[in-house]
Amino acid sequence: MNWITVVWSINMGACLTLAAFYCVVWCKQRENPVHLLFSCSAVAAAAISVFEVEMMNAQTVEQYQSLVRWVHVPTWILTVSFVAFIRLYLRAGRRWLAWSIYGLRTLILILNFISPVSINFRTITDINHFSWGGEIVSVPVGLPNLWGFISSFSLFLLLIFSVDATFTVWRRGDRRRALLVGGSMIFGAILAWHVPLVIWGVIEVPFFLGFTYTAVVAAMGYELSDDVARAAHLARELQFGEERFRRVVEAAPSGMIMVNQDGRITLANLQAEKTFGYPREELLGRPIEMLLPERLRSGYRDLRRDYLRDPQARPMGAGRELFGRRKDGSEVPVEIGLSPIHTSKGLLVLASIVDISERKLAELEAARQRHDLAHLARVSTVGELSNSLAHELTHPITAILSNAQAAQRFLVHDDVDLDEVREILNDIVTQDQRAGEVIHRLRLLLKKGEPQEYCDDVDLNEGIRDVVKLMRSDLINRNVNVDTDLAQNLPAVIGDRVQLQQVLLNLMLNGCEAMADYNSSERRLLIASQWENGAVRVSVTDRGGGIPEEKMEQVFERFFTTKKEGMGLGLSVCHTIINAHRGKIWATNNGGCGATFHFCLPIVGVGKQAVISD
Ligand code: ADP
Numbered sequence: 001m002n003w004i005t006v007v008w009s010i011n012m013g014a015c016l017t018l019a020a021f022y023c024v025v026w027c028k029q030r031e032n033p034v035h036l037l038f039s040c041s042a043v044a045a046a047a048i049s050v051f052e053v054e055m056m057n058a059q060t061v062e063q064y065q066s067l068v069r070w071v072h073v074p075t076w077i078l079t080v081s082f083v084a085f086i087r088l089y090l091r092a093g094r095r096w097l098a099w100s101i102y103g104l105r106t107l108i109l110i111l112n113f114i115s116p117v118s119i120n121f122r123t124i125t126d127i128n129h130f131s132w133g134g135e136i137v138s139v140p141v142g143l144p145n146l147w148g149f150i151s152s153f154s155l156f157l158l159l160i161f162s163v164d165a166t167f168t169v170w171r172r173g174d175r176r177r178a179l180l181v182g183g184s185m186i187f188g189a190i191l192a193w194h195v196p197l198v199i200w201g202v203i204e205v206p207f208f209l210g211f212t213y214t215a216v217v218a219a220m221g222y223e224l225s226d227d228v229a230r231a232a233h234l235a236r237e238l239q240f241g242e243e244r245f246r247r248v249v250e251a252a253p254s255g256m257i258m259v260n261q262d263g264r265i266t267l268a269n270l271q272a273e274k275t276f277g278y279p280r281e282e283l284l285g286r287p288i289e290m291l292l293p294e295r296l297r298s299g300y301r302d303l304r305r306d307y308l309r310d311p312q313a314r315p316m317g318a319g320r321e322l323f324g325r326r327k328d329g330s331e332v333p334v335e336i337g338l339s340p341i342h343t344s345k346g347l348l349v350l351a352s353i354v355d356i357s358e359r360k361l362a363e364l365e366a367a368r369q370r371h372d373l374a375h376l377a378r379v380s381t382v383g384e385l386s387n388s389l390a391h392e393l394t395h396p397i398t399a400i401l402s403n404a405q406a407a408q409r410f411l412v413h414d415d416v417d418l419d420e421v422r423e424i425l426n427d428i429v430t431q432d433q434r435a436g437e438v439i440h441r442l443r444l445l446l447k448k449g450e451p452q453e454y455c456d457d458v459d460l461n462e463g464i465r466d467v468v469k470l471m472r473s474d475l476i477n478r479n480v481n482v483d484t485d486l487a488q489n490l491p492a493v494i495g496d497r498v499q500l501q502q503v504l505l506n507l508m509l510n511g512c513e514a515m516a517d518y519n520s521s522e523r524r525l526l527i528a529s530q531w532e533n534g535a536v537r538v539s540v541t542d543r544g545g546g547i548p549e550e551k552m553e554q555v556f557e558r559f560f561t562t563k564k565e566g567m568g569l570g571l572s573v574c575h576t577i578i579n580a581h582r583g584k585i586w587a588t589n590n591g592g593c594g595a596t597f598h599f600c601l602p603i604v605g606v607g608k609q610a611v612i613s614d
Pocket of ligand 1: 506510511514542544545546547555560561562563565566567568569570571572595
């Protein structure tokens, strides 16, 4: 075997090895045709090498004619796959140039098969044997085909295409790739010119077209292998990243559950196991609905659909109370944050679940304490009223007693005046009703109900009148005159009638106390109601000493008092009550003297959603 056969065979073997390798890569990543194109061009380069060796060893004209005709098939494959590879892999080379090359090469192939011998030769008359590199090689002797210039022209276009693509890659800043792949492309495209020169008899060398492409194939193969290595590195990094992600999720203090688009659990951490009481293997692959109370399951499906339509990181069911269901069937109040995670397997949703049972318990406890405090303040307020209440009750009871005694006296006589007795009994009933009313109001005020939703429609004018009635004797004792200026047709507010009466009572008592040191003719309270901008406003104005400006806010603080026996709870309780009613309470000093306390509450209809803000 001569050295030419050996070298050309090595070239062929190298090309086939690269072709096989990238064919396998393509089989695994079918979405990317780059590897297949590269594989095709390498197979074609190997095939050309085989043809060339055969041509060098050809002994007869017929043998040579057949080889020179059929070598155009691998040449077509090589050129087309090579140009397509450059366009796809380097994203370079002008499209019109590429299509011109595809068209020309196809035309050449057709002309090649309809020509008497091939596109290159009209006739081959003889085989010339000459010594090249110490070996005897065969070259054809004959007339070149005139159509052969199309073949030369296509080589010229290939050269321009290669130079243009190389410049594009260079300009993009990818200099290494431009030098390596582009340089070898230009080198190959120039060397390919030996074919027409041999045919025209300008030079006498064997064809080595397959060989010239080996450099190009090697350069491209190197670049591809670099990409494969980079992809493998990236995959390792991703794997590492995924592992790290899993570890972070596992260590998270809140429950983490990942759900796919079908609503099935794909990941759950330790805290999620603890929150719901399920071991992990009972969660994975199961529908997320299993962690919801049955009453919420159907609503949740709609929520999930909506979320998948617009997946963004956000809290779930904003403003609503959320509950999960433990393995034992009990419910757990939770807060849930959702984050979409886009992966190669599609959109996944990561839910971070915080068990808020303890917080809820603490909130309930705080509400209970607030309620107790409010009750305490109410009892102390009633304590302050006790003198006048005693008076209020003593009066009807004394009247009842004296009426009953009068009736007894009448009944001693034989000629009983029944009309007189009837009148006495009517009086007794009226006085009894009055005493009953006082006791009823007092019981209402002292009632210690559970904290409740505010759902009564409260007529504040009626509330004001009630409180004024309740305080009647107290006001007389304190020599305080009360004026009311109540708006006509005042809309109702939503709330708790008794709590709102307590606010009024506190404000009126404070007003009375503020005027205690003033001349009795000046002791006047004005209670006004009005409505504006969807809210009812009530104000209690006194003619006392007013409030120092720097204490305006402080008076609402718990235990703030300037009174010798004050508790400093009244206004803070008022503040809590009004806040809980989504209203606002504040104080102002009057222009002349005294202070005015105002509170606003949202009216029914508007009020169910409204909150009065500063
Ligand atoms: P207490 O009446 O037990 O002191 P409050 O919370 O009702 O508790 O009132 C806190 C403080 O606010 C009072 O001690 C007083 O200094 C001030 N204050 C309340 N109402 C008035 C008012 N109408 N005029 C002037 N100061 C007032």
